[in-house]
Amino acid sequence: MSGETSASAPPLRIQVEGGPAFEMAEGEDTLLRAALRAGVPWPYECSVGGCGACRYELVEGEVVTLWPEAPGLSERERRRGKRLACQSRPLQDCRVRVRLEAPPEEAPIPPRPLQATVVGRRSITPDMDEFVLQAPGSALFLPGQYALLHPPGVVGARAYSMANLPNAEGRWHFIVRRVPGGAGSQALFAALHPGASVLLDGPYGHGHLRAGERDVVCVAGGSGLGPMLSVARGVLAEAGPRRVHFFLGLRQQAELGVLREFEGLDPARVQVHTALSAPDPGQPWAGHRGFVHEMIAPALPAPLDQYDHYFAGPPPMVEAVQQLLMVQHRVPFGQVHFDRFV
Known part of the structure; x- marks a missing residue:
């Protein structure tokens, strides 16, 4: 019986051109996640190849592409040598070119x-x-x-x-x-x-709750209910008096069971508005018929720029809410929070 043990491979060194260097340990799955675990402010949104926010250029070294057809890059970008960090696994030390984000005011929680x-x-x-x-x-x-x-x-x-x-x-x-x-x-x-x-x-994710004094607007479509419930619960856990205006977009009456999720929230601080985009004509419904973003401005007692806005849901809903807030109502960018999934 041999007393020898197999040694782990040394970590790879990743150098950001004009920026920091960090190590990627053996077994780490992607360049993006190695960077974020090291505290490097690499730009990203979806983390799974859909949005393209984590694109970069490989200057030196070798990487394997995990999903060559990831929709986050166009064919033109691929021809120009762009890559997605969330779909790249370095095979050796590398030097990369990427425009890092400004460091956040508070250190993020490492994944x-x-x-x-x-x-x-x-x-x-x-x-x-x-x-x-x-x-x-x-x-x-x-x-x-x-x-x-x-x-x-x-x-x-x-x-x-x-x-x-x-x-x-x-x-x-x-x-x-x-x-x-x-x-x-x-x-x-x-x-x-x-x-x-x-x-x-x-x-x-960047679409997380921020501290502040303004009341909060949450807009949820489909399974976007989850993160918006978390944001609403976070507001209620604060010591201050901030209120939540929650706009929920569903399709039909069969989905109204989600309203049970609000039963434990303080009704004095959370107001829920529900829209059905395709209500079943055979079942009663006296609420809003149409898309959820159409309800927001008429239902709020103050102009939209008086609130902090959080939203999550299908890409068409997210795009419609962005258009409403940032183009039609000129809500400052710092008051708009979401993560883009494609």
Whole structure:
């Protein structure tokens, strides 16, 4: 029997041209996540190849591209040598060119991979479930952030936002919508029953709750309910008097069961407005018919620039809310918070 042990490979060194250098440990899955764990303010939004925010150029070294067809890059960008950090795994020391973000005023919570166990699951609507995961240590994140889950049998990670608040018990709550044809959500619904294990990596995201004095507007569509509930709960956990104006966009009356999620929130500080975009004509509905963003300005007692705005949901809804706030009502950029998923 040999007394020799196999040594781990030394970490790779990644040098940002004109900026910091950081190490990428053996077993790390992507350049982006290695940078964020090292505290490097690499630009990003979705973390899974859809948005293109983490694009960079490889100056020296070699990387493998995990998803060559990722929609976050156009063919023209690929021809020009652009790459996505969230889809790049360095094979050797590298030098890269990227415009880093300005360091935030407060140090972000570094993301970390955790092996989590499903300890609870319940149905919210016919196509949405809440999954409760237990992971080692405290659940460290900011209200409104997301984590990456690695569904069993599916290549790559999927981004899902937390619906609860950070806690010392290590509980991570996710509200997930089963997407027709979506490999990630279909795998989660099929495999994540109590007792199952899943790799969780987080937190990520810029659309998190900020401290302030202005009342808060939350706009949620579909499974965007999760992060907006987290933001609303975060506001209520503050010592101040801030109120939440919550705008919820659903499709039909069958989804109205999500309103039970608001029963534990202080009705004196949270006002919920619900819109149905395609109400079933065979069932009663006296509320707003149409898209959720159409309700916002008429329902609020003050101009839109008097609020801090948070929103999450399908890309068309996110784009419509952006247009409403930033173009039509000139809400300052610093009062608009969301994460872009494509």
